Amino acid sequence: MNRIIIASKNKGKIEEFQKLFHPFGLTIQSLLDFPDAIDVEETGTTFYENAQLKSEAIAKIYNTVAIADDSGLEIDALDGRPGVYSARYAGEDKADEANIAKVLEELKEIPFEQRTAHFTCVLSISAPNIPTRFVKGECHGLIAQQPTGTLGFGYDPIFYIPEFKKTFAELESEQKNKLSHRAMAMKELQVIWPTIKEEFLK
Ligand SMILES: O=c1[nH]c(=O)c2ncn([C@@H]3O[C@H](COP(=O)(O)OP(=O)(O)OP(=O)(O)O)[C@@H](O)[C@H]3O)c2[nH]1
Numbered sequence: 637m638n639r640i641i642i643a644s645k646n647k648g649k650i651e652e653f654q655k656l657f658h659p660f661g662l663t664i665q666s667l668l669d670f671p672d673a674i675d676v677e678e679t680g681t682t683f684y685e686n687a688q689l690k691s692e693a694i695a696k697i698y699n700t701v702a703i704a705d706d707s708g709l710e711i712d713a714l715d716g717r718p719g720v721y722s723a724r725y726a727g728e729d730k731a732d733e734a735n736i737a738k739v740l741e742e743l744k745e746i747p748f749e750q751r752t753a754h755f756t757c758v759l760s761i762s763a764p765n766i767p768t769r770f771v772k773g774e775c776h777g778l779i780a781q782q783p784t785g786t787l788g789f790g791y792d793p794i795f796y797i798p799e800f801k802k803t804f805a806e807l808e809s810e811q812k813n814k815l816s817h818r819a820m821a822m823k824e825l826q827v828i829w830p831t832i833k834e835e836f837l838k
């Protein structure tokens with residue numbers, strides 16, 4: 637079995653995974669290829685719990701290897717918010733602009749150098765009747781005072797990387813895919829991939 641399903645409906649994530657999985661030489665599908673796919677309820681309180689809910693549900697339904705990504709932005713001055721609630725921070729319709737506006741409003745009194753934050757990405761890998769495995773990645777930066785850039789998705793226009801003097805939304809996908817939280821989690825996945833391949837892709 638050389639097909640895996642990314643248990644996600646987020647177009648931004650899926651585009652990144654199509655590139656990040658390129659070296660693995662696998663056929664990558666996502667829930668966007670299955671228009672009737674269920675919405676797995678994210679009832680967990682951690683990235684690990686939510687990723688596991690998504691990958692286990694999809695692995696079971698499609699009888700295949702499924703990888704889920706649960707990720708979010710953790711801002712120090714906001715005690716880690718929006719965290720696991722990043723997608724729906726400003727409401728159930730998951731609107732990126734409204735989420736950004738809410739974060740900027742909450743941080744308006746906080747000086748730039750104190751706006752430290754990081755993205756976290758937890759990937760869970762599931763297949764029927766095999767215990768789920770996890771990898772995690774982080775990427776650290778600062779929250780900008782206004783949105784800049786048009787690339788990427790989510791909070792990318794306000795996530796500023798001091799090393800590049802650019803937000804994620806100003807970086808080409810090749811650059812973001814070298815340093816992002818998702819890229820760091822994929823690096824870990826690459827390390828355990830030989831074992832997983834033996835166990836999961838029989
Ligand atoms: O600027 C960003 N650049 C990123 O690289 C990134 N990664 C995650 N996020 C935010 O965190 C939520 C995840 O929530 P989440 O893991 O539940 O995903 P989701 O609900 O969007 O899709 P799904 O994979 O669950 O179908 C997303 O919606 C985004 O708001 C990002 N924002």
Ligand SMILES: [Mg+2]
Binds near residue numbers: 678
């Ligand atoms: Mg989600």
